[in-house]
Amino acid sequence: MKYLLQVCVACFENDNDAFIPEIWANEGLAQLQENMVMANLVHRDFSMEVANYGDVVNTRRPGNFQFRRKEDADSVLPQDASSTLVSVPLNQHIYNTFTIKDGESSKSFQDLINAYIKPSMAEIGRGVDRVICGQVHRFLANRVGKLSKLDSTTSKSTVLEARSTLNKQLAYDQNRRLVLTSDSEASILSTDLFLKANERGDGGAALRMGALGHILGFDTYLAQNQPGVTDGVDTIVGAANGAIAAGVATIPTVADLTGAVNGDYVVVDDDGQPRYISSNANLSSVVLDAGLKYAALDADVVTVYKSCAVDGGHLAGYAKGITVDGYTSTKEPQIGQLVAFGYDVATRHVYTIVEAYVNPTNASQTIIWLDRPLDKTIVNDEAVHPGPKGAFNFAFHRDALALVTRPLALPSAGNVRAAVANYNDIAMRVTMAYDIWTQGTVVTMDILAGVALLDVNLGCVLLG
Secondary structure, three states: OOOOEEEEOOOOOOOOHHHOHHHHHHHHHHHHHHOOOHHHOOEEEEOOOOEOOOOEEEEEEEOOOOOOOOOOOOOOOOOOOOEEEEEEEOOEEEEEEEEEEHHHOOOOHHHHHHHHHHHHHHHHHHHHHHHHHHHHHHHOOOEEOOOOOOOOOOHHHHHHHHHHHHHHOOOOOOOEEEEEOHHHHHHHHOOHHHHOHHHHOOOOHHHHOOOOEEEOOEEEEEOOOOOEEOOOOOEEEEEEOOOEOOOOOEEEEOOOOOOOOOOOEEEEOOOOOOEEEEEOOOOOEEEEOOOOOOOEOOOOEEEEEOOEEEOOOEOOOOOOOEEEEOOOOOOOOOOOOEEEEOOOOOOOOEEEEEEEEEEOOEEEEEEEEEOOOOOOOEOOOOEEEEOOOEEEEEEEEHHHEEEEEEOEOOOOOOOOEEEEEEEOOEEEEEEEEEEOOOOEEEEEEEEEEEEEEOOHHHEEEEEO
8 A cells, every 4th residue: 555645835824725735736646546557557666855857867677586506515695686777867747737717716626626636637647648658669679460450350369479479588477468559459359258258267357347357468458548540641552563572671562652751651561560661762662671570462552651841950858849740731640650750770769649739820730749858859841750550559567667756846936835745656746826917826737757668578569
């Protein structure tokens, strides 16, 4: 059982619970827990040490013991329980700010929970989950299945392949999780294996409670924020000119792929893997970053996902919205899509889009937010390569990723009321101040976190 701790500054004398920040922080955390899936499934690291955005803290990657054998005359040799320090920048400062106008300030605290705290925590919870779910791209080297091919005939074999992959990578067999997009969940639920209660071994309890339960060694969850898109993508479509064997990276095509550039994502239908163009000097063929995993038939559909462009430049470390344009109308980059910038033969920086909306000052542009700050500087008009259609489900052990949180510093200004509360290894800060210009109380609820890759061998991407 995790116990509630509080660190706070004194509030103003006020008998109205509606504006006591400690109460808001506690209630906010309770609501936040109800709106997170992935944050509750990965390794958590928390301490009460106050931190600020950009601070770097260390968490630990568990080590392994070595095999030993002795004879009767030997003494035992002790081994240290080793672990490796992993540096984690606290670069996820997620917040929501709103104003409670004077006319609403007399409402009861329960009314304000429904009007402000619940929707605010739903948005912060979504943000935290999207950031963690978005780390799935870090595990793409360990992937099974095919994009857009998960159905009732392939679900069982694909999950078993994910299980086999983790077994071969010596992932611990306890605390394995599988998180699925909505479409992938529907595909898996359509199979007899997951519908027959007598074969599940739980008497049908999991399905009656609306959860998938324990499936083929995985505790399985629907995660609506798991990356994936189903339609509305900007593409150039061609076809393979002849059959292509597994392992071959050059794809002859029979359609003109004008507009395709190096770095664009490509999916060859029967291969079903997220690949990208490394060379397209001859538009009657494209050269992929790696050979096909599965053979392709003659006339197999070859889909190139068209690039758009950055509007303006940003330095490495930039953490806010990025404006993009140059895409086909109504086919802008979407939440849940993978994305890469430019083309570098040596290094490809891949991100997940965790938020996207039309630029309020220019309807032909979209502002995208990424799962983490930029790893590299991007320049004006640099190519933006949105990822392919399909689902990127995640099979993993809880120690594959860590969510690291620290309490935010309390403001020292005398006219601000603030408090920090901690529950279940997440700290939330609430600050309140009266604004004479808006004639209301401005409330900000925020958390400070970082997400760390602990062990790539403990995760596997299940394409769907």
